[in-house]
Amino acid sequence: MTRAPRHVSVEWLHEHLSDPTLRVIDATVHLTFDADGAHVEPGRESYERGHVPGAAYLDQVTALSDPQGEAPFAAVDSDRFAAAVGEAGIGDEHRVVVYDTVNGIWATRLWWQFGLEGNDHVSVLDGGLGAWLAAGYETVTGKEQYPPTTFTARRRPERITTTTEVERAVDDPGVLLVNALDRDTFAAGHIPGSVNVPFDELVGPDGRIRPADELRHLFESVGALDPGKQPVTYCGGGIAATAAALALMELGRDDVAVYDGSMNAWTADPSRPVETA
Structure with missing residues (x-):
């Protein structure tokens, strides 16, 4: 099949x-x-x-x-x-x-x-x-x-990322962390070095996924289609992150992974850094 x-x-x-x-x-x-x-x-x-x-x-x-x-x-x-x-x-x-x-x-x-x-x-x-x-x-x-x-x-272990791996990714220029939450929530706190592509901007008013050229613009604008960087999507709890992963795959990024624990796991340890704005 x-x-x-x-x-x-x-x-x-x-x-x-x-x-x-x-x-x-x-x-x-x-x-x-x-x-x-x-x-x-x-x-x-x-x-x-x-x-x-x-x-x-x-x-x-x-x-x-x-x-x-x-x-x-x-x-x-x-x-x-x-x-x-x-x-x-x-x-x-x-x-x-x-x-x-x-x-x-x-x-x-x-x-x-x-x-x-x-x-x-x-x-x-x-x-x-x-x-x-x-x-x-x-x-x-x-x-x-x-x-x-x-x-x-x-x-397929390459499609899921753990907190330990994300801790290493923060300082890895070959990984790009893509936060899929809305822009206000992203500004209030995110993993250092992350970029933002809100999941609700991936679909139109009717809830259908936007055309490929519109998706491409959203992800290109933050460097998520750079072949030299592996995108890792995340959100609050690993749900919205999967919408971003799907959209990236629609654009040919079959190497995208999802940080399953997302901010829930990241902020469980208060010693982990969080950026704002």
Whole structure:
């Protein structure tokens, strides 16, 4: 099976829903903030209120995040990933389309985890459920699931970066740290030497990824397409960073890695430096 395109349109998905080798996954997670901090809730209830026909739900919070990792949302090991996606009905022979109902970054997070485990047969639904609804396509309620199967994980360690590696990268001219948070949050505090390409600037008002020439301008302006530097994307918790990684791959940077712990892990030790402005 050849590598799937990194994005597919809602029109493409609508035409292929009856394909028995296709697996459609709702990857929604709801992240909210208040005076007590961040709160994460799996999107199963919103999935049950309305989803793409035939789609199953995969809980990234409980099934694909390691509570023993160096920060929240740390990617699970290969065995746990394989068990979770196999239980969700995704095998080596399947083509997968992932989407979410929020802002796209939870879909790109699942896309990235598949790629981390050696599977390139996964596409993100461009524009997510919002684009599906805008096109006038129907949704269904309740729960759906695929028959459990076997998934083979083949970890690509070059696609994930640890805090120890980032500590070395700060002084390495061959590595460029790309912060994917919004510009105000970046200015308030980031890893020294980082550049900023906000994830919300990678998509248009309709939530669809911007054309390649616009993406190229964003990344070229901060030096992220310099062939002499390896880009490492990060954010607050390793979620938005995957949207930047996907966009960079769309531009040919197959060497991009994601700092999985991101600022959650970096700031866990107050002795690590943080730049502002």
